Amino acid sequence: MLVAAGILASRLMGLVRERVFAHYLGNSAAAAVFKAALRIPNFLQNLFGEGVLSGSFIPVYAQLLGKKDSEEADRVAGAVFGLMALATSVMVALGMVATPLFVDAIAPGFEGESRQLAIQLVRIVFPGTGLLVLSAWCLGILNSHRRFLLSYLAPVVWNLVIIAALVLAGGRMGEARLVEVLAYAVVLGGLLQFGVQVPSVLRLLGRFRPSLSVASASVRQVLRSFVTVVIGRGVVQISAYVDTAIASLLSERALSSLFYAQTIYLIPVSLFGMAVSAAELPEMARATGGATEEVNARLRERIEAGARRVAFFVVPSAAAFLFIGDVVSAALLQTGRFTAADSRYVWYLLMGSAVGLVAGTVGRLYSSTYYAMKDPATPLRFALVRVCLGAVLAWGVGLHLAPLLGLPRHLSAVFITVASGLAAWLESFLLRRKLVRKLGGAVGPPPGVLPKLWMCAIAAGLVGLGTKWALFQGFGPMPGVSEEWGGGLLSPPALHPVVTFLAVAGLFGATYFALTGALGFPQAQAVFRRARRLLGR
Secondary structure, X not given: OHHHHHHHHHHHHHHHHHHHHHHHHOOOHHHHHHHHHHHHHHHHHHHHOHHHHHHHHHHHHHHHHHOOOHHHHHHHHHHHHHHXXXXXXXXXXXXXXXXXXXXXXXXXXXXXHHHHHHHHHHHHHHHHXXXXXXXXXXXXXXXXXXXXXXXXXOHHHHHHHHHHHHHXXXXXXXXHHHHHHHHHHHHHHHHHHHHHHHHHHHHHOOOOOOOOOOOOHHXXXXXXXXXXHHHHHHHHHHHHHHHHHHHHHXXXXXXXXXXXXXXXXXXXXXXXXXXXXXXXXXXXXXXXXXXXXXXXXXXXXXXHHHHHHHHHHHHHHHHHHHHHHHHHHHHHHOEOOEOHHHHHHHHHHHHHHHOOHHHHHHHHHHHHHHHHOOOOHHHHHHHHHHHHHHHHHHHHHHHHHHHHOOOOHHHHHHHHHHHHHHHHHHHHHHXXXXXXXXXXXXOOOOOOHXXXXXXXXXXXHHHHHHHHHHHHXXXXXXXXXXXXXXXXXXXXXXXXXXXXXXXXXXXXXXXXXXXXXXXOOHHHHHHHHHHHHHHHO
C-alpha cells in the first residue's frame, strides 16, 4: 500500500507534467524531438536503475538483513554504490560522445533541424540520467529496509522541477529554446531526486564506505546477477526502442502520441504491477531460506496473493482503455495545443496497449520471483523471446497492416502497441510455466478468477460506454474531428473533459466494484467496508 501510494503520487505528478507539456507543446515537432531525446539517455537509467537492482542487489542485500548480518550488508551496499557510480560515469561519457549514432538508431525519421535538436538535448540530459541511476541505489536500500514511501515519492521532485520550468518559460520563448530549458530542468530534477533520499539512506546504513572491492562473496553474487539482469533489461529496452523507431517512420505526431499513450498505460502498470512486485521482492528473498518444500509453498502462496491483487485492478484498467480511453486521455491531456482529435488518437493507441496490460503486469511479479530465487537467467531467456517476437510483429503489422486493411497510415501506430501486447502474453506464459515446474504447483491467479474479473470489467465498460454515448450525443457535432482521425462514432461534448471523465469513470468504477463485491472478491469488499466506516464517521 505504501509503494502504491508513493507511485500514485509520482504518477499523478507525472500526469500534471504531461498535461502542462501538452498545453505548451502539444503534438508539435519539438515535442516529438524532446520525448525521443529523453528516451535515449533513459536507456542508461533503465539499464542500471531500479529494475536491475531489483533483480540483483535487493535479493542479496535483503537476505543479509534477514540474517542480521549488518556488517556484510553495509559492505555490499558500499561496493555496489562505488561500482555503479564508476560504471555510470563511463556510460555517460561514452553516451555523450556517441549521441549522433544513438539518435540515428532510435529515431531514423529525424532529419535536418530535428536531428540536430535531438543531439543537443540528449547531450544535456545524459548527466541527469546518471544521477537517477544513483537514486535507484537509494531505492534498493530503502525497500530492503521496508521503507517504501520515500523512494517512490522522490520522483515527485523531478516532476515538479520540469513543471516549474514549463510554467516559467512556456509561452515566452520558441519551441526549440523551450525544450532546451526543459533538458536542463531534467538534470536539476535528477540531482534533487537523488538528494532527498540520501539522508534517510545514510541513517539506515551502519557504516557507509563506498568502495570498488569485489572481495566479498556477496558482492560477487550481486555482480553475477547484475550482468545477467542488465542484459535482460537491455533486451527489454530494445523492444521499446524498436517501437519508437517504427513510430518515427510513420510521423512525428504518431511518435509523440505513442509517448503520451505510454504515459497513461504505465499508470496501472506502476500502481499495481510495480507496486506489488516491489513490495513482494524483499519478502520473497527473505522467504528463500529453509527446506525446499517450505520455501516453494511460501513462494506459491505469495505469488497467488500478489497475482490476485494485480489482476483485480489491472483487468478493469484494460477495459477502461478499450471502452473509455478517449475520456481518460482527454481528462489527463486535453488542453492548449492538445485537442479533442489528439485525445481520440491516443485512445486508439490505448486500445492496442490494453491487449498486453494484464500479461505485462503479472509477468513482473513472476520475474520478481525468479530474482528472489537468485535466478535472473530465466527471465532473460524469455525476455529475448518476447523482444524478438515483438520486433518482428511491430515491423510487420506496424508498417504494413493498416495500408493493407485500407486504414489511414497514422493508425499503423495502433498495431505497434498490439504487437507488444501479444509478445507480453507469450513471455508471461513462459515465465508461469517454468515457475509451475520449479515450485511444484500452480502459480498465479487461481482458475476462474480472470474470467469473472473480465465479465465484471466488460459490464462496467459497457456502462461507461453508454454514459459516454449519452453525454456525447447530447451536444452538437464537432466538424472535422471524426473525418481527420479515421471515423470516430461520437463527437466530443461541450462539457469540460474532467467533468466528463468524473461522470463516465465514476459509473464505470461503481459498476465494477458492485459486481465484484457481489461475487465475493475480498478486494471489493474491503473497499466497501472502508467506505461504510468513513460514512459512519
